[in-house]
Amino acid sequence: MQLPNSMSIIQRGDVDVLCIDNEHASAQIALFGAHILSYIPKSDNRERLWLSDNAIFDNKTPIRGGVPVCWPWFSDAHNQQRDDLPSHGFVRTQVWHLVEFQESEKGLRLHFSPQSCQGPGWPHLTQCVLTVDVGKSLRISLHTTNLDTASLPLNCALHTYFKVNDIATTQLLGVSGVYRDKTQNWQELVTPTPYQFTQETDRIHLSAIPQVTLVDEFETQITSSGHDSIVVWNPWIENSQKMQDMSDNGYRTMLCVETAVTQTKHLGAGEQMMITQEIK
């Protein structure tokens, strides 16, 4: 396939990375996982995504940072009662194909599909496509079609790591309602106001919150659709120290705000669904 004018390819370790540079923004997308690593709009030249200094680019290990695509389950697959399955599904550790692109005055639209939509714990016939729009905003859509003859149980997430100046002075606006707290035995608790960070945070907010603002030195707008949850995660110091692909202080400059389906969508035969996260 001939590449669009605004795109070149580089190597990071063993991973092929698409570099996009158009009049609106620059971005980097690894083919391993169709994993967006960087997005910098030209309106302010500010990097929106966090990528670990110790991220591993070996075409095997999930990349720590950017936008991991979690599909067809979220987290440790406990919904399926199977401990042997990889956390966050199996497509973030596949090399994806760029199947199509369109260039327009709005920017570049890219469509990716994984090597295979079947994997361990997922015998179903499905199609999964990731569409990325690199323009004045970064728009990411994960589209699933059930090609099987029976209904199937789906969870998924766009697990975005946002770059923050200092987690101690970061706030989230727009999040309300109840959440399940993984750090407190999955207790259901009420979202605090103001929403700030002083310790390990691992929360599934159980509603389709459409708009979240990440307030740091600057403001980042996160718009979601098609989801049933927003997940908020910061591992804090002890977990950062334990993770091989994260520096000890890595937690200080990142916050995950994830657009997710965690409450299991039963997708009927022939049915489609899509989750979208837009970042400005």
Ligand SMILES: O=P(O)(O)OC[C@H]1O[C@@H](O)[C@H](O)[C@@H](O)[C@@H]1O
């Ligand atoms: O280390 P992983 O598999 O990329 O997962 C990172 C985190 O992802 C978050 O979405 C989960 O809520 C956390 O529990 C998990 O630790």
